[in-house]
Amino acid sequence: MDSQNGTGRAQRPYDIVLYGATGFVGQLTAEYLARNAPAGCRWAIAGRSRAKLERLRERLAVIEPSCADLPLVEADADAPRALREMAASARVVATTVGPYVLYGEPLVAACADAGTDYADLTGEPEFVDAMFVRHDARARETGARLVHACGFDSVPHDLGAFFTVRQLPEGVPLTVDGFVSSHAMFSGGTMASALTAMARGRETLRAARERRLHEPRLVGRRARAPLGAPHFNRETGTWALPLPTIDRQIVARSARALERYGPDFRYRHYAAVKTLPMALAGPAAVGAGFALAQLPAARQALMRRYAPGDGPSAERRAESWFSIRFVGEGGGRRVFTEVTGGDPGYDETAKILAESAMSLVSDALPRTSGQVTPVVAMGEALLKRLEGAGIRFRVAHAR
Numbered sequence: 001m002d003s004q005n006g007t008g009r010a011q012r013p014y015d016i017v018l019y020g021a022t023g024f025v026g027q028l029t030a031e032y033l034a035r036n037a038p039a040g041c042r043w044a045i046a047g048r049s050r051a052k053l054e055r056l057r058e059r060l061a062v063i064e065p066s067c068a069d070l071p072l073v074e075a076d077a078d079a080p081r082a083l084r085e086m087a088a089s090a091r092v093v094a095t096t097v098g099p100y101v102l103y104g105e106p107l108v109a110a111c112a113d114a115g116t117d118y119a120d121l122t123g124e125p126e127f128v129d130a131m132f133v134r135h136d137a138r139a140r141e142t143g144a145r146l147v148h149a150c151g152f153d154s155v156p157h158d159l160g161a162f163f164t165v166r167q168l169p170e171g172v173p174l175t176v177d178g179f180v181s182s183h184a185m186f187s188g189g190t191m192a193s194a195l196t197a198m199a200r201g202r203e204t205l206r207a208a209r210e211r212r213l214h215e216p217r218l219v220g221r222r223a224r225a226p227l228g229a230p231h232f233n234r235e236t237g238t239w240a241l242p243l244p245t246i247d248r249q250i251v252a253r254s255a256r257a258l259e260r261y262g263p264d265f266r267y268r269h270y271a272a273v274k275t276l277p278m279a280l281a282g283p284a285a286v287g288a289g290f291a292l293a294q295l296p297a298a299r300q301a302l303m304r305r306y307a308p309g310d311g312p313s314a315e316r317r318a319e320s321w322f323s324i325r326f327v328g329e330g331g332g333r334r335v336f337t338e339v340t341g342g343d344p345g346y347d348e349t350a351k352i353l354a355e356s357a358m359s360l361v362s363d364a365l366p367r368t369s370g371q372v373t374p375v376v377a378m379g380e381a382l383l384k385r386l387e388g389a390g391i392r393f394r395v396a397h398a399r
Contacts, residue, residue: 009091009115014044015087015361017073019107020096021045022052024195024311025121025151028350029096031057034064036389037358046073046086077103087114094119094150094357094388099196101127101203108135108146114140118358121353123153123246126200128256129207132371133214134380140370147377150356151323151349155374156391157247157269159383160269160324160339162375163393165261169331173264176226176251179272180243184320188232221263223255228268235336236325240270254375264332272325317343325396335398341391348391355385 019031020026022045030045037043045060047053053072060067073089075082077097087093087110097103100122111118112135112314122128128148139146149155161176168174211308233240248269255261311317320343328335341348359365363381374382387393 008077011088012091014042014071014090016043016092016094016357017046017090018043018096018357019046019073019075019086021089022047022049022056023096025350025353026096026344027056027059028346029089029094029354030060031063032350032354033357034060034067036354038157038362041358041361044071044073044090048074048076050074068259070238077106080106083107083110084114085114087111090116092119092357092360094353096120096353097123099127100124101130101196105131105134109138112139112142112144112146114392115144117145117147119147119150119353119356119360121151121153121349122148123151124196125246125249126204126207127202128246128249128371129211133207136214136371138297143369145360145377146371147209147356147360147374148371149246150374151351152344152354153245153380154247154250154353155356155386156322156324156339156341156348158250158373158375159379159386160326160337160357160393161251161267161378162254163339163383164326164328164335164337165255165265167335167337167395167398168262168328168333170260170262171235171329172329175266176245176326177233177240177268177270178251179233179238179240179270179321179325179327181238181272181324182320182322182344184317189284195262221256221259221265223252223261223265225249225252225267225269226268233270233272235274235327238274241273243269243271245269246272250373254373257373257376262318311346317347318345320344322348329380333398337394338396339391339393351389351391352386355389356382359385 018026018030021030033043045053045056051071057067057070057072060070073086075086082320083106093111093116095107100120101124104127108131131146135146158180160178164176165174216335227244228242230241248267251267254263322344324339324343326337356374359378359382365378365381368376
């Protein structure tokens with residue numbers, strides 16, 4: 001197993017270390033790896049509690065008997081030395097430990113220094129921007145790929161826009177709009193990250209401004225992702241509410257990095273809501289959540305109610321789904337595409353993180369380094385992996 005960035009790291013003890021393996025999504029990711037990691041993949045589970053890791057290993061051995069010998073790595077998010085040792089032992093570290101703005105930087109720093117590829121599940125713009133400013137240059141020096149948002153935030157959106165762009169002419173201005181529908185529960189980790197981000201508005205704006213000072217300017221091309229405005233979209237038959245999530249930023253960064261998106265690219269990102277009452281209730285709920293996030297007691301109460309590590313039953317997850325419809329236009333062509341899958345917050349997020357880690361280890365990928373998006377790091381290879389794993393990318397129709 002070898003990727004183009006990994007030739008100097010092939011002799012490390014582990015191909016993949018899954019950090020935060022005993023959390024809810026971490027366990028699902030470990031189970032997915034137990035079922036799907038190819039023969040010869042050297043992987044390990046990591047966390048701060050050896051007892052919990054041992055119990056998880058016993059459960060994984062029921063799925064795949066060879067996991068009875070799965071290596072365990074003890075490392076605490078507050079122990080930089082242990083994180084450095086873990087990063088130096090692996091070709092890829094995949095982490096589920098959030099909120100990342102509180103706990104994530106020491107591991108990013110360790111991977112950047114060790115030349116170790118890194119993948120996480122963050123949807124926190126402040127964290128991603130701060131990590132670019134502080135660790136992108138070092139990662140470029142060592143060859144590490146720092147790939148954030150390798151879950152439902154933001155792989156289906158990033159790959160979906162990429163898939164849509166490929167159906168459109170080259171060398172012309174392009175526009176893509178994404179419309180997200182789902183029937184699912186938020187994960188505890190997502191709730192904690194969202195509440196933390198809402199409470200850190202000033203810090204988020206400061207990190208974004210600092211990133212703009214360090215990020216190279218795009219010359220001769222333009223790629224943007226404006227927030228958009230609420231409206232009724234006749235093409236999808238739904239009310240479209242602008243989503244202020246990290247997904248549109250990730251898509252725009254992919255577009256800035258790749259000329260295939262054309263000389264002038266614009267992406268807008270919406271929640272697709274069927275009825276007007278639901279469309280009116282959505283912003284009100286977000287506003288209430290934002291207000292509560294400013295109050296430490298209320299924020300802590302919500303975090304306890306939706307604690308990271310908790311999650312719905314397998315039966316409840318089996319009933320969950322997501323659909324993202326894209327409308328792309330350019331060069332006289334108009335195309336409608338769709339990305340669909342199962343439970344976004346848990347099952348599909350675990351699947352995407354695991355497949356991203358295996359792609360970084362195994363696939364022939366573009367030679368790149370530093371902080372890069374999922375599309376820039378893995379692109380077509382990850383798209384094919386996810387299609388093979390049951391996430392569907394299709395062209396609905398075009399004209």
